[in-house]
Amino acid sequence: MSFDLNFIGILIGAIMASSVPLILAASGELITERSGVLNLGVEGMMIIGAISGFALMVVTDNLFFAVVGSMLSGLIISLIFGLLTQSLLTNHVATGLALTIFGIGMSAMIGKNFVGIPGKEFPLLFVNLKESIPFLGPIFFGHSIILYFAFGLPFLTNYFLKKTKTGLIIRAVGDSPTSASNQGINVTLVRYSCILYGGAMCGLAGAYLSLIYTPQWIENMTGGRGWIALALVVFATWSPIKVLIGALIFGGITILQLHMQAVGLRIPVQLLSALPYIMTIIVLVVISRDSRKIKLNTPTSLGQIFYKEK
């Protein structure tokens, strides 16, 4: 393996690009869960976002519409989840699983006519800087705008939850919907908003895959990334910054193990393939050992149905 600095820069750039969908989906789901709603439909919302984004790109030939449309469709499908769990008070786990199954089937059906169409080139920013600055160039430049957004999102989310009134309200609703309700907060409305926001972010994560990362539509192309995002939220103990770290570790080891193979390191390939999962869990468990902090961050009412008596 050539170990010059520029190569390491390129490697880090590739790792960042591969972790974007995880960061987006996990950040969205984190807000949803902090309001006390457990939405297991992440994978379903992502795949719907992926097909809607790609289909809109083909039909309108406009990437802006495609990106916005993918977020809207993620939002719409999460609205179904909201209606069921918040208004009809169905079980969160069952409804979320149904949403994933629905999303995968639905996307395959819509996608029938979009298979095998080459994608459009998504504009990358500062490409000339990427090439002219060694090491730092490939890390900071030559990415899509969505990547920059994704890397800012965890910090924004952290600030939003900790320092703003709306963030406080969301946390209050997640910790004790009854007390929040007694304070005059409309719990159902807050939870609806958080569900819709999570849906939009998952839609965007899917669109990143079908428009930028592997620009084409392929059945089941999210390949379980939604489930990894879900796991990241839990292992990161509902902290946005740790979600970012976890996503980078996961993306990093996924890419690194391919490089190790290409170099011809004599480590069993099966072990290498399992490494991303093992390492991400170990690291997140180690950095989240403080049980007091975990308690502070865990939305106590997660997954519980809230019903306001009238």
Added chain:
Amino acid sequence: MYKLFLRSLISVLFLLGFSLNANAEFKVGFVYVGPTGDHGWTYQHHEGRNAVEALGIKTTYVESVPEGADAERVIRQLAQSGHDLIFTTSFGYMDPTNKVAKDFPNVKFEHATGYKREHSNVSTYSARFYEGRTLLGHMAGKMTKTNTIGYIASFPIPEVIRGINAMTLAAQKVNPDIKTKIVWVFTWYDPGKESEAAQALIDQGADIIMQHTDSTAPVQVAEKAGVWSFGQASDMQRFAPKSILTSIIDDWAPYYVERSIAARDGTWKQQDTWHGLKEGMVAMAPYNSAMGSDLVKEVEQLQKDLASGKAHSFTGPIYDQKGNVLVAEGAVADDGMLAGMNVYVKGVEGDIPQ
């Protein structure tokens, strides 16, 4: 309650069986491992099915069937629902196909790329893809500037290892300094993973990308990175017009037509088919003129020689990684050795995953 359930189940099955008997039309079933729109492996099998359908024979297909327990269920269902001939088109369907064949002696089964024919109603067929790989190796050896060829491999089965070896041998012949770098992705079809593997190989210095997986993702990555690539199973040229030098095309249509007619007319017999460039089951997409007319001519000549038998992909002397002789000088590898190939030839880096 239980008895009632059982009784109704039996009556339903009886009715089902009756309705199927009444409908004795000749039908052919196909089981695909990927979606018909993969523009690779499954797409080509589907083209073969279309050719059968064009004869006026009724066909059914099931796509994206995972290899394993699900496959057996799907094959069984096709057999149960009155299909007379069933093509199972992936290596991993080998055991399920034989298992179902045992229970349906009147149904004919055709399994692609496998070697088990446990019952007299199971035939196997495959193409000599390695002949195509030899041509790719020749081009890769001539076109590479970094002397590094990147190879995305799916599963460590003889078919894949044979391809790696055939390619490496041909490349070494024209360029003794080449190295083959391999990444195993353990999937036939996962565009995200395939493109990450392609990118890793390119970052490691490969300027030729070759794949034994089915999606168009690797050639698209190669196009973006400005390195050469080869399409797999189907002509992938429009996904990477500048980068693709040629594609290996699997042409199953003539075989599917021949076997379907034989089954319909009652002349179907068990056999093991292994066709290549000669019979046209392996074909090459148009060569990219970017490699220069001299090289194109060379490759076209080699293609003719492989088809006529004048040249062979595995001509001795061939050594394994440790330097032991696999094929002696002047000899060629026989089909038995090719079918069970499980070692790398000299010049391939790394170990075969066990």
